[in-house]
Amino acid sequence: MPTLPTPLVRAVDTAMEASVVLSFSRIGYEVRSRLEGWRPLEDLPGTGQRVLVTGANSGLGYATARMLLRAGAQVLLVVRSEAKGEDTLDRLSADLGRDVRGEASYDLADLADLASVRALADRLLADDTHLDVLIHNAGAMFEERAETGDGLERTYQIHVVGPFLLTSLLLPKLAKEAPTRVITVTSGGMYAEKLVTARVDSPGRFKPTVSYARAKRAQVTLKREWSRRFGGYGIGFHVVHPGWALTPGVEASLPGFRKLTGPILRDPEQGADSIAYLALAHPEELGNGRLWHDRRPRSEHKVPWTRHDASEADALWERVGADAGIEPTV
Numbered sequence: 282m283p284t285l286p287t288p289l290v291r292a293v294d295t296a297m298e299a300s301v302v303l304s305f306s307r308i309g310y311e312v313r314s315r316l317e318g319w320r321p322l323e324d325l326p327g328t329g330q331r332v333l334v335t336g337a338n339s340g341l342g343y344a345t346a347r348m349l350l351r352a353g354a355q356v357l358l359v360v361r362s363e364a365k366g367e368d369t370l371d372r373l374s375a376d377l378g379r380d381v382r383g384e385a386s387y388d389l390a391d392l393a394d395l396a397s398v399r400a401l402a403d404r405l406l407a408d409d410t411h412l413d414v415l416i417h418n419a420g421a422m423f424e425e426r427a428e429t430g431d432g433l434e435r436t437y438q439i440h441v442v443g444p445f446l447l448t449s450l451l452l453p454k455l456a457k458e459a460p461t462r463v464i465t466v467t468s469g470g471m472y473a474e475k476l477v478t479a480r481v482d483s484p485g486r487f488k489p490t491v492s493y494a495r496a497k498r499a500q501v502t503l504k505r506e507w508s509r510r511f512g513g514y515g516i517g518f519h520v521v522h523p524g525w526a527l528t529p530g531v532e533a534s535l536p537g538f539r540k541l542t543g544p545i546l547r548d549p550e551q552g553a554d555s556i557a558y559l560a561l562a563h564p565e566e567l568g569n570g571r572l573w574h575d576r577r578p579r580s581e582h583k584v585p586w587t588r589h590d591a592s593e594a595d596a597l598w599e600r601v602g603a604d605a606g607i608e609p610t611v
């Protein structure tokens with residue numbers, strides 16, 4: 282394809298971003314990847330890194346693992362049972378055939394169980410193997426409100442408290458082995474919700490999409506706090522939203538949305554591309570503390586009323602730390 286002038290390419294990207302549907306759908310991926318001439322993942326500098334991916338047995342996590350393995354990474358799949366770990370290894374091997382340069386292994390954690398998150402961190406800390414990238418991908422939207430055994434609303438625990446605990450426990454290792462990075466998969470759904478610390482765990486009448494979007498908004502706010510507090514140790518903190526991709530999670534939790542948007546949904550690799558890109562790109566290309574979509578930093582707000590001030594971000598940090606039972610330190 283002939284190269285278009287950069288201002289024109291930027292204008293197309295901006296127009297798609299403003300439209301939401303074009304940006305989030307497969308159209309956004311297809312137009313941007315072609316117009317901008319995205320580099321193949323295998324050509325990025327971080328291909329030999331060791332990357333942990335949560336929720337690696339399904340949807341975007343599985344696609345991320347597959348793409349990273351194809352590019353040459355050492356991928357630690359974090360799943361919820363040995364059966365899922367073995368099955369994921371088998372599927373990756375069948376899918377990739379000889380088209381694999383990296384190596385996969387798995388470990389276990391359930392983010393709805395903080396003891397199991399601590400146990401995973403203990404194993405990783407006891408292991409001398411380098412960890413370059415931690416990807417918090419696991420997530421779910423639930424029909425009903427329920428509390429975990431730790432006494433927290435489960436959407437909030439799985440997306441916010443569990444990942445906060447794992448990052449906190451691994452912080453000394455990530456700082457020691459820097460440059461390293463932590464990538465969290467948020468959702469464009471968070472654009473609809475303001476951060477309200479007192480309601481991030483969804484008390485009152487439970488609405489699945491609202492609870493989910495609040496948790497995803499909290500991930501974006503925390504990323505900025507992580508990078509402000511610990512970016513100086515050589516750890517990059519990035520958040521990425523994948524747009525709309527057809528995954529088992531979307532099929533199960535949003536059947537109406539899936540029916541409405543079916544033909545324009547991304548496939549899982551299109552949704553996961555920027556997750557893998559953030560894991561493999563040169564740290565200087567990424568800066569720190571940004572929200573990404575389709576390989577570019579994006580605004581964290583689409584409407585003014587979702588903005589919050591520094592004291593609200595501080596309050597969230599304190600609240601999540603208390604719920605996770607930890608004060609992060611290197």
Ligand SMILES: NC(=O)c1ccc[n+]([C@@H]2O[C@H](COP(=O)([O-])OP(=O)(O)OC[C@H]3O[C@@H](n4cnc5c(N)ncnc54)[C@H](OP(=O)(O)O)[C@@H]3O)[C@@H](O)[C@H]2O)c1
Nearest residue numbers: 336339340341391392393418419420468525526528529530
């Ligand atoms: N697909 C999209 O269009 C889209 C859009 C925006 C954001 N996202 C985000 O992308 C991420 C992946 O979603 P997906 O669409 O790929 O969904 P998915 O196919 O349902 O995959 C979700 C993964 O998370 C894991 N998981 C769920 N609860 C967990 C827990 N308590 N502990 C550990 N792992 C757990 C699941 O494991 P099990 O198989 O054991 O349940 C599964 O591996 C999520 O954070 C989601 O919010 C997706």
